[in-house]
Amino acid sequence: MFSSPAFLPPERQGALDLPGIFGRVLLAFAGYYVMARVGLAYAIVGGAISPVWPPAGVAVALVWWLGPWVLPGIFLGSWLANMQGAPGPVYSLGIAVAATAGAWVAARLVRRWAAGYDLLQSLPGLVRFGAGAALVATMVAASMGALTMAWSGLLPWSRLGSGWLTWWLGDAMGVIVMSPALLAWRLPIHWAWTRARVIELGALLCGLLLAAMMVFLWGAPQLAGDAPLAFVVYPFVIWAGLRFGAHGAAVATFLLVAISLWGTTQGLGPFGRFSSPQAFWLMQIYITCLATTAHVLAALSAQRRAAEEKLREQAMLLDKATDAIVVRGPDDRVAYWNKSAERLFGFTAAEMIGRDETPLLYKDAAPFHEAKAAVLRDGEWAGELKTRTKTGDERIIFSRCTRLPGAPGAARSVLAINTDITDRKRLESHFLRSQRMESIGTMAGGIAHDLNNVLAPIFMGLPIVRESVTDPEALATIRAMELSAGRGAEVIKQVLLFARGVEGQRAPLHAGRLLRDVEHMIRETFPKSIRIERAWSADLWTLVGDATQLHQVLLNLCVNARDAMPGGGELKLHAANVTLDTNYSSLNPEARSGPHVRIDVVDTGEGIPLDKLERIFEPFFTTKDVGRGTGLGLATSQAIVRNHGGFIHVYSEPGKGSTFRIHLPAQPGASTDEEIARAPLPRGQGQLLLVVDDEEAIRTTLARTLERHGYRAITAKDGAEAVGIYAEQKAEIAAVITDMMMPVMDGPATIIALQRMNPHVKIIGASGHDANGKVAKAAGAGVRHFMPKPYTAETLLKTLREVLGEE
16 A cells, blocks of 8 residues: 555655665654654643644655655654553554554645645645645544543543544644644745845844744733734744745744743743643644744745746747737736837837837827727727837838736726738738739730831831932931931830840940940930939940849939939939959958949939948838838849949938949950941842741841842741741752741741751741740750841841851
């Protein structure tokens, strides 16, 4: 029975340890025997019943602490202690059995009733411990002991009831006083041994001892009848329980029991004037109330500390949360403000606790008040709100609000969990804008194809007309027509370039031409209130890069400059050749020594505040109002410039404008547009060419241009007709010029059919744009030469010379 694992404490379960068991039995024997001799010295009934029986508390603590193996030691200690002066051995054995049974029952009941509770540091555990060990188990021992004394003749049967009551109260007092005193020292001390705490403990002990001696010893002869004086010690007991927990309550109770017991046995104190056993019954009731008060307060204090620790842990978890968590009172004053709220809004908890958040966080408070009304009405609400930070930055949050429980009819507080979705909303806006641009690009591609087909005959026909005209005015008109057609082609190219994001390969690029294209675009599209100034020399060095991407960089900077001057101003485009030396590159980690083209985009706008200047290249960071910018323009521009081996710096001052300076690696030896001399157009040697296009004007003009420059031409209106013609004259046809987008049979299908008939056929592709990947399909079939519409006669003839010159 005693070896049942369920009975043993968890830390004591396992294999038997005989030396350890013997040591525990010996300890229990010695402890019980000594305490029993002390208790018997104060016996008031039959020489065996004491008003306070400390061995009962020692036995319960030892069985609970060391396990059931200490019961033999308790039995031996009780038997030997009661043998002296006993009427016979049966009496001593009966008392020993009663003491052992009481301890065993107490441990069993407490382990069953208080399972899962802390005995001394929780009120439920303390109540279960008192009920099981101090009340029920002591009744078992008192019943067995009182019957043994009556049977042995030490207690008259007529006084069996009063003897039983005194025994039971004495055992209960022993359990209440001694068990907590022993078990408390297994608990960790919750306070630190600071100087202030030691001084406080000394003051408590001195005050307690002085009050106890004054009540139970010194003042007894004059104040014996003034029982209310006993309550002088209560403040010190309360002090001990609240400030020093179970340890303080145990020590205070032990000292008061010892002093009050000594004074009462000597006829002193408020209970000394009563006859025995009445005096000891009153003292027992008094000590029981005193000890109960001390231990209950200690348990409540421990529960409060545990609750506070749990709250601190929960607060730490809330502070670790990425969401801003706020609790608002009924008057909108902040009651809780976690660390994430500090990071999101910029206000510290000290700044916000007790303040109304509405004027601080909401520029337009109407949506907030609507949300508040909804959560108070329905219990919860979730939605988006526009807020602002301490620095004035606008943020968009997704707020989940819940009405907290409260007394019926009382105003309720609200818990708000706020997630910053500003970047996500900007990304969504950018994504939707990208989708719109993709749709626009698809539509623009179709329009561009038609417009290029319209411009192609003009480009090829005007040189023919110019050759037959000698009148200077007519030649000037033709030149104006050529310029207008070229301008139209550039507009179409820019539409495709920026609407669809078409990218080309890196190639030598003339910086002046790049700047002229950007200047032309912004002059045509920017408000007239913005004056545009250009300054660069004609001998700008050549860049190696992607024209599309560099156009995007310059256009981004110019658009930002325009937005910084809503009321108008001056926009400057400056460029110059510079050579960076090693000293400059050592001071600028992004720079590399060597020749560069420096491009400045200068505006006279609002400027950029210093606290935002360091963040302007961060993705999604923007100084523009919500809805006016994605925050990706400058980040993309910086990435493109760095990808080209260059770097970009910004110089700005609020109220005086901004300067964005770009350095791009250059090639000084390359020729510029102005240095390229116009060479004579190459001519054919009578080769026969097959022209395939669904536009009759293009077929006719292209054939005439070829014939005027030494070629013969045969035309087809679609791919099917072209395949038929080539099948009949493939031996004579030197090359095929075919459009990519045609009805019946498009360009890629025509190319594949021609290559099946002649794997070595020479083909030149032509298209207004890469619609549906047709150019890519043709390239995959082995076609290496393409001419973007509209193309000039010069482009056509040079491409033909290259194709026909290949082996």
